[in-house]
Amino acid sequence: MPISHAHLRSFHAVATHGSFTRAAEFLHITQPTLSGQVKELEERYGIKLFIRHGRRIELTDMGLSAYAITRHMFRYEEEVEQLLQSARALTTGKLRVAADSPYIATPLLAQFQRLYPGIQISIQYGNSEQLMTWLASRRCDVAFLPNIPQSDDRLFSIPLVPDNLVVFVSQDHAWADRQSVNMAELTNQRIVLREKGSRTRSIFEEAVRQSGLELKDVMEISGREGVREAVAAGFGVGIVAENELGADSRLSSLRVSDAELNHAEYVTCLKEHQALRVTDAFLDMIQSSQQAQ
CATH class of the missing domain: 3.40.190.10 (Periplasmic binding protein-like II)
Structure with missing residues (x-):
């Protein structure tokens, strides 16, 4: 009896998404159905494809080898589908x-x-x-x-056309009417930054290091909109790509005069x-x- 395509698709989805729940949502089937198909695949060949640690899973060595094959298999399936779709312009x-x-x-x-x-x-x-x-x-x-x-x-x-990072403050801030600030002035302010992993934060922190300075007060907020609202409320000074600032009457932007803050x-x-x-x-x-x- 040939191997079930549905069973392979279920295994591949779990391996790709790292979760039975997310894989079931992706395939639009129930989680018990998905789990049953993976279990049947494992029992049929007497192997383990996943190690389960509560809700966390990881691939076994056999699972990793199988996943390397199914990645190619389903990629080719996508290519065939796209090829047939291309005939319809x-x-x-x-x-x-x-x-x-x-x-x-x-x-x-x-x-x-x-x-x-x-x-x-x-x-x-x-x-x-x-x-x-x-x-x-x-x-x-x-x-x-x-x-x-x-x-x-x-x-x-x-690569897209690069953008510059700018400083932004609330209209009530002492810098609201200024055109620019320098790095030394910035590091004496509370800086409102996104979570670690944000590219904007990485660019700014690297510029601070290259200037031989240190940030004295950082307020970390998850998400770009959270940073914007915190700055508008007067919690501190924000850093943002210039084209992302947009029109907001509560905020004023300034350039940094002594550092290259380019955002590619x-x-x-x-x-x-x-x-x-x-x-x-x-x-x-x-x-x-x-x-x-």
């Missing part, structure tokens, strides 16, 4: 996007949607570390990343996803839009 399909911010991704996704109105787009937001995890686990097709590991040869990336952004995918029809069309659009600037 991209009238249907899906593009799963991850981004660290809506400000850069949203206009480009809107442009893509106008070109291909039949493509269903989904987007999820996270910090840089989360985006890399989602890419590696194939929970997204493309990601807007503020930095990419140069040594990671799994990735294909297109990339559109990134796994090389093995680059040839998929929808992903390829999106990357072509990105490259064309960057060349036009």
